[in-house]
Amino acid sequence: MTFFDLVFKRKSGRGGFQARHDYTNGYGVSVIDDGYGSDAGLYEVAVMFQGDLCYDTPITDDVLGHLTSDDVTDIMERVSKLPSPFMLPAPKAMNTGDAA
Secondary structure (H helix, E strand, O other): OOHHHOOOEEOOOOOOEEEEEEOOOOEEEEEEOOOOOHHHOOEEEEEEEOOEEOOOOOOOOOOEEEEOHHHHHHHHHHHHOOOOOOOOOOOOOOOOOOOO
């Protein structure tokens, strides 16, 4: 998934456009064209978790602005690789050997 796969829709109540994409790890991105950097034709990305803004990831503790389409794609890839808090650790192997 890249920036060019996103589908932008007009935001309600405001003049800009927004695209959102959710990943199986529970995280997602919200990309807007009327945020930080929009005056230069650039984009703003917010990291989302379960549909809400998320300010505590290793990627950022805020929104990210002044981004090119390549920057957005890079952030999308990083968000898709965040560890899911829903994933349980793999079970430990049981020792089935005979005790010596």
